[in-house]
Every structure is written in C-alpha cells, then in structure tokens.
Amino acid sequence: MVRKLSLNLFMPMGCLMGAAVLLSACSGEDVSRAFGLKRSMPDEYTVTTRSPLSMPPSDSLLLPDSNATRPQEQSIRQQALEILSPDVALERNKDVPSEGQTALVQQATQSANQNRQHELMIDNGFVDQVMFWNSGKPSDLAVDGAAENKRIHGNLSLGVSPDHGATPTTDKK
Template sequence: MARRVSTLISPLLLLGGCFLLSGCSGNEAARAFGLERSLPDEYTVTTRAPLSMPPSDELVKPSKGDDHRQDESERLQALETLSPDVALRGTNGDTSEGQTILVNEATEASDAPDRGELGEAGSGFVQELMFWKGGKAGGVVDADGENRRLKTNAALGNSPTKGVTPTQHPKGSGLF
C-alpha cells in the first residue's frame, strides 16, 4: 500500500512542478535560476544625492584660549616622536592623576585572588549537585580490565559486547 502511494505521489509532484513553472515566462524562469544575468543601470544605482560644495572654503580661526599642539616647541615634538613616554608623562616626568588612578586600580585587580581557578580534582562538586541520585553516581570504566575483557572475547571469537564492563567506583567519603 505504501509503495502504491509513493508511485502516485511522484508523478503528481512532477506534474505540479511543471504546472507551477509554466506560469513563469522563459525570461523570468531563466533569471530566477541564474541563467540570465541582469546588469544594473549605473544612473539608478545611487540612493543619495551627490555631495555639494560648502558655502565658504575658509577655515575656522582658532580661539586664543585653546591649547594647540602647533604651539609646542619643535624640540618637544621631536622628543615625543623619539620617546612616546614623554608625551604620556609630560615634560616634568610626572604621571597625570587619571593615569595614577588607572595604575592603582589595575594593581588592586591583579593582587586580588583569582576566583576563576578550578577546584581540586575529585572534590565531589558534581556529586553534590546531583542530589536526586542519592550518592549512587556511575563509575568510571576500568581501562585495564576492559582491555583484558576485549582481548579475551576476541581470542574466544565472542562478540565485543559480551560480558560485563569493569568499572572503578569512587571511594566512600566516610570516617572509616
């Protein structure tokens, strides 16, 4: 019955696809499948108006109270170029108040204990989280025992899945 349905569905899908494609003209179908390339019109590509010239080409004159880099001496500019530390510390060699605060905060952050370290292996944190298991978490496969079991099964011609998989169970965390 299922084979009969599948033999009926295949021709119907093919006929439906042909019917849907017949609604497309030849040019539209070729363009949809990427067989025909449409080039953009270079005059309709832009979406914004072209830039215009400003009303005046004069530069704004600097005010007298502004501190400008061009007012510095050529000697200081050359020194800052050769040694960028001079630009950071100033001419007298002192750091600014902001730099001092930044360095102090970075020092405090590096002196703080690293809270991102992992705990000791086998600390039992996951077993504490799995409270619904009642402390009966699964054991780890004993590699040596499993290797011996697989070799024995291969020597006897048995399936590798035959037999019980040896496991290592965690030691109890009691007083005795």
C-alpha cells in the first residue's frame, strides 16, 4: 500500500518537474508573452494614422429637373423585355459600331487599298533554305528501302556498326 501511494504521489510531481525543465529552455520573455503575462506594445514609429475626413467645397446640391430626360432610364416595356430575354439588352446597340470598331475598319480598309505587289513575290522560306541548303531545291534521290535493310542486316551479321557504308539511293519517279 505504501508503494502505490508513493508512486501516485511522485507521478504528477515528475510531470511538473519535466515540464519545468522543458520550459526552462525557453527564454522567460517569450514564455510570458506566449501566456499573455506580458503585453507587447506597438512601435511608435510604425503606427500610421489616417488623414481626417474632409468636406467637399460645396455641400449644396442642385435639385433635379423634373422635365429633364434621363438616358439611363428605360420604358417599362423595354425593362420587361430585358428581364424576359437578356439578349435584348445586348442587341440594343448592335447596329451602332463603337469607336474602336470604326478605327479598326478604317485601318483595314487603308491597308487593303495599298499597293502590295512587292509582298506577292515568291520567296523560299526558311524551312526550304535549311532543308535544301546544298542546291536550294529538293533532291531527286530517295533511299532504296530494300537495299538499305539488306545493308544494315549485313553490317549487323558482320559485327560492324550499322552506319558503316554508303546508303543506297534510287531516283524518284
């Protein structure tokens, strides 16, 4: 009985001592700040203030004119059509081109009306220049498949590298 009592008494005491040892590795300031025992004050140089609200130069508003037209308001019929079919709102200004569309059409028209004979000259492209760099035109020779296969198998049976020897070619027909 004495043994169980002493074990039950020392177990919580040992846990507290272990926690104290672990917490002793932390600096006292960090622990007290973590548990909220010490307040962290803001730096007076990093605090910013907002500018005070300012009043507009004139606080008098003009009364609306009851006879003035209001372009943003639509008739009740038009509002109902837009609710039922949203495409109606998109088609409202369909016939009137925007300034950007007008400018693009003008530029395209000017470009189409210019004389472009110099652009129609046939020129060998970059790929043609790279592929046919020797003569500037495609070669009339082609690889003879059967003879090439026979040459490669012969090289392999002799233990020679497959790229040894000339590649057999034939004329294109």
